[in-house]
Amino acid sequence: MKKSPLTRRYLLTMIGKTAGAGALYSAMTSWGLARPSTFTDELDLSAAPNGSSVLVLGAGLGGMTAAYELRKAGYEVSILEYSERPGGRCYTIHSGDTFTDLSGETQHCTFAPGNYINPGPWRIPYHHYGVLHYCKKFGVKLEPFIQLNYNAYVHSPHAFDGKPQRVREVLTDVHGYTAELLAKATDQNALDEYLTPEDCEALLEQLDDWGRLTGDHKYQKSIKASEFRGFKDWPAGGLMPKPSPSEPLDFKELLHSGLWGLLLDYFNTEYQHAMFEPHGGMEQIARGFANQVGDIIDYRCQVTRIEQSDDKVTVHYIDPDKPDEVKTRSADWCVCNIPLSVLSQIQVDASPAMLQAIAAIPYGSSTKTGLEFKRRFWEQDESIFGGVTYTDMPIKVISYPAYDYFSDGPAVLLGAYTIEDAGSYTMSAMTGRERVAAAVAYGKQIHPQYEKEFISGVSWSWHRCPWTLGCYGLWTDELREAHYDTLCSIDHRLVLTGEHCSYIPAWMEGAILSGMDATKRLHEKATAMKRERGDHE
Template sequence: MHDPSSKPTRRQLLTAIGVMGGSSILYQAMTSLGHAAETQFTGPPKLSGARPGTSVVVLGGGLAGMLAAHELDKAGYKVRILEYQNRAGGRNWSLYGGDTYTELGGATQHVAFQPGNYLNPGPWRIPFHHRTLLHYCRAFGVALEPFIQYNHNTFIHNTNAFGGKPQRFNALAADYEGHVAELLGKAIDKKALDDEIKAEDLDRLKEALREWGTLDRSMRYAKGLSSSEHRGFVRPPGGGVNGAPEASDPFALDDILDSQVWKQMAFFMNQEFQTTMFQPVGGMGMIGKAFARQVAPMLTYGAKVTRLMQDRTGVTVTYTDTGTGTTQEVKADYCVCTIPLGILNQVSNNLSPPLREAISAVPYTSAVKVGLEMRRRFWEEDDYIYGGHSFTNQEISLISYPNYDYFSNRPGVLLGAFAYANSALRLTGLSPTERVEVAMKQGSIFHPEAYRKNFMNGASVAWSRVPWTLGCCAKWTDETRKKHYQTLVAVDDRVVLAGEHASYVGCWMEGALLSSIDAITRLHKRAQEA
């Protein structure tokens, strides 16, 4: 156990500087949910020696299911996919103008976005190290463009700081770093670290703090051109007679601490949320459409699976045709099941008792997204914000600015809310129209003059009310992973599960694809040994 009276080691000190007070806690929390794990893609699966005529039924036409079908088909298996919806892609989904979406409870939305605009209710960005997804995007011809994750010019809002007035991220972050650097510099001058750090390292650390925190020669964080280069000027450098810049006043340390800016700084340090990210041109749903083109002959839409049974001879799947209401059966030698666990738990089956227990043990997270179409791109024209996110401690959590059609004169769609946990639960209880109103009211704090004036229409998706998932993504804990994870991912005689829930990269498309590759590789081995 750590002794709070002991002096920090060099490693502890440098970690404190790098982590900036919050990212270690965030990282541990994210890892426990499977968000921050490394990906392990080494290339497409190498399946060979499939016995001619061996059949596989895939349940679910999301990315995991379609990848499984694609690779098994290449290997020589006879494959069929049963998909509940009338489209493929699963949570890889975009809502466009003209789309209709009905949630549990019967509320129906008729999306009215202008052509080319969209809301991504589920995944909306791709980290650079999600190599599996990027590989198949390239292989299937999905055009990608940059997703602006880290934007210094966005806002941070906290109802307990600055009288509830949003402040620019760059100013808050610069002042936080400056004040921390000054405090550490004072600790060095008072020789508080002499027992833990060598003298030559202290000198180098002091110089590093001066540059990192933009401190003056007296090691103070103060108003000046140097600090303003980091946090922004009152009047930026110009040309001619009045070209001299005017320095800005740093915020006081107590105000900075009230803002809790370190949470956003730590957010961008997390591996999954660093700055090099991508999105498909035209909406995230373009990925699902590209996958679907590869497996189109194998897809059966409108197939609601009601029963999954296996015996020594094979697998029998019963489904209801949602268009005609008729009941049909599919027989196959093996099954890859990618149905979300909350739905699978309602399907009659004879899977092993330990697997059924594992399926029942993993709940799904709540999340709500709201898209707001605005007549004018005021965030660009008035506030010079091009992509990125503004954060708030209100229920909406953030607003995210579109990463396409920069400088255009056409309407754009803001992600007006990305609520989760308790905030998502409350918003889920509202009607779609009421959710849009909450997003409008809370988002107006960032752009008070422009929000209402430019609002055209909106759409929302509350994932706990999505009929085919009943939640956003699987919520593992250390305890449930220890007890149930290996059971969940094991081949259960002739059935194997796949999807983001069967990975350590939970809530990401990458996890679904990695899980799929692993599942079909083991199922292929099982089939060869049969």
């Protein structure tokens, strides 16, 4: 690699080189450094056909996005919503809240005032432009969410005698041992088919740095490795104990521990820094939208039938508390944001292909359990500020609050987050109280302080929620192939929105982008039809 010449003259010449600047400026576009997203710009629709009306079913983010944009374009919009609040899955359980699930179990959240847990969405990646766009537009203040905390743990009760291992230790050891093995193979010329001697030299040099290898390319106890994995005695001041290296984990034990695999999520674009969350709970986003469209939402309106005729859509709905009084409402167009798990049980007038698509997608299971403790022992005793601990126990996740760091008094962590695995169904089969107890029982294997510090908990199961009957649409490649385009297309006067109509399932971005896309296409169709009709008149 050539090095930059570092003379002063070189620097000063550099500064003078303004001639090339224009070229540089335009380079960015060709480099593709612009936003890594399909989201390009905000919708700017206008000129809705005179007097056209749209009925939106469901005040989730997918529905409210469509309602907001269509109203802005000039449509007459109203929203029918099953529950008594906007946002659907974008929800926060606050101190003082009470909720009852499908089984009839009522939980009361007795957290200290101000404390809360997000039973659904809780983190926003930097590349979810739709979400970030509307947060900014609607004044929803975001703060950093921390996913990767090197000082959090990965854990298995079957590995390392059940002792939780710091992420920094496991990650450094994975890098170290794989680098050592690769260096051995390189040294033994096993890779000569692929690498020139020059390549081998460069590779060995970088493996030494990357893997913190010492001596003859060995990953072993050393200050160099400790700089990455952490020390036994950490560097300190004055005549305090001198720094001493920590002992790497045993390679074979690590290899068979399952802990390596628990690191994966830290590197997935969905969980990569920077991430965000709204200050005060995810529901802030729902409120941001409701500030715009709240005036056109009718709550406690459970849709029971969607009729389509030539020139309009008529929707039947009831108040879930008075199931016998069926009401109807009609409009020119209908945007349906109802999860497929629920929609598939409603009579809908649509093409056979659309009805098949609606019926085809199974829904995932998920539970989340929030636990309140007397103090932030994870910060105070273990120096864990935000971030996620992964375990292969059924609780899967412990996530530490990424807000109000260093504060005293009771605090809430996410004590269990099961999603689409065996543990998730087992957890869903339990009552909320049992799930809280299970989260504590498992969690204390990682944080023994649970025993003494636990105050109370609440637990939410998405399968026990009447307006979702599950967590999210479980697409497979085969299902996409067979049904996705149909599901997203406009069926006469009906179009669907929601995370299920996206390639980003179980993310708010999916719901919002689908809402934007459906809106745009509906507007195109409505204006095209108007034009045609105008031409005929």
